[in-house]
Amino acid sequence: MRAFLWCNGELPSLDTINSLGEITPLFGVDGGTRKAMSCGFSVKEALGDFDSIEDNEFHGKKTLLSNDSASDLTKTILELSKRGYSDFDIIGIDGGSPGHILGIWGSLAESSPELKIRLHHHNAVSYRITPENNEFQIHIEKEQLFSIFALSKCNKISIKGAKWELDNKTLNLSTEGLHNRGNGEIITINGDGIIALIIEK
Numbered sequence: 349m350r351a352f353l354w355c356n357g358e359l360p361s362l363d364t365i366n367s368l369g370e371i372t373p374l375f376g377v378d379g380g381t382r383k384a385m386s387c388g389f390s391v392k393e394a395l396g397d398f399d400s401i402e403d404n405e406f407h408g409k410k411t412l413l414s415n416d417s418a419s420d421l422t423k424t425i426l427e428l429s430k431r432g433y434s435d436f437d438i439i440g441i442d443g444g445s446p447g448h449i450l451g452i453w454g455s456l457a458e459s460s461p462e463l464k465i466r467l468h469h470h471n472a473v474s475y476r477i478t479p480e481n482n483e484f485q486i487h488i489e490k491e492q493l494f495s496i497f498a499l500s501k502c503n504k505i506s507i508k509g510a511k512w513e514l515d516n517k518t519l520n521l522s523t524e525g526l527h528n529r530g531n532g533e534i535i536t537i538n539g540d541g542i543i544a545l546i547i548e549k
Contacts, residue, residue, distance in 0.1 A: 350435040351428055354380040355421060355452075356400050358443035359387065364468050368437060375428065378420045380440045381406050395427060396420035422455040425463065435464045442469050457499040457542050477543040484537045484545070488530030493548040496525035502541035509535035 352371045356379030365371070365387070373392040376384050379400030381391050393409040394401065397420060413423035425436060441452050456465060461478035476499075477484045488494055488510070496507065498519040507514045511529040519525065519539075537545060 349433045350437070351375055351433040353377050353421070353424060353436060353438045354384040354389070354391070355438060355440040356380045356383060356444075357440045357448070358470075359383055360439045360442075360468065361470050364439060364470060368439070368468065371437075375424065376401075376406070377424050377440075383440055395424040397423075418458070419451045419455055421452065422458055425455065425459050425465070429460060429463055434462065437466050437468060439468045441467055453497075453499060453544065456544060461542065472546050472548045475545045475547070477537055477539060477545055479540055482538050485534050486545075486547070487534050488532075488547060490530055490532030492530040494528055494530065494535075495546045496528070496537065497521060497544045497546070498525070498539070498541055499544055500541040502539045502543065505537070505539040505541070505543065507535060507537050509533050 352368070352374045354374060355377045371389060374384060374389055376391040376394040378396030378398060381394040382401055382405050384391050391406065391408060393411060394406050395411045395413055397414055398410070398412060411427065413420065413427060415423055452467065456476045459465060462480040464481060465476040467474040498505065498521055502519045504516040505514055505519045506516055509531060511531060537543065
């Protein structure tokens with residue numbers, strides 16, 4: 349099952365929202381609940397530790413996730429995955445403090461590898477690639493910029509169909525995968541760790 353999550357970052361652009369089609373079911377990640385409602389969206393449920401939303405701001409279903417050892421986003425993904433959701437589109441993730449931004453990528457690294465997760469930015473879409481969805485394939489236009497980052501150590505990562513290819517390369521979190529380019533065809537990515545593929549719009 350697919351779920352949409354709205355986080356407490358900057359409001360996504362209208363183009364970003366429209367690119368997602370019908371945003372339902374929509375879950376608010378703590379203060380993201382307020383921001384989704386401010387844009388006219390109906391929130392099915394709010395989840396989090398509720399340090400960013402007041403009791404009187406949302407009168408729908410709320411689920412308190414009080415574990416302080418993980419972010420509200422990580423806890424929300426875990427809670428919904430227990431209910432059978434396995435495919436997540438996440439918006440409201442841009443902006444905020446450096447810790448908040450890095451925490452988004454931390455959620456990708458620590459969430460269960462069998463889950464499909466996409467982040468929708470103002471000017472890019474990020475796809476999480478794991479050993480569970482290996483041989484990841486996607487069409488990238490000719491000269492379109494994309495980057496890959498290892499969110500966990502990858503002993504063997506391969507990219508085929510791009511301007512600069514990799515063949516069983518060892519990759520840690522670094523800038524080595526920054527700004528590759530598409531060839532106007534399907535690219536294929538294989539790896540034995542958690543990878544973020546960021547495709548610029």
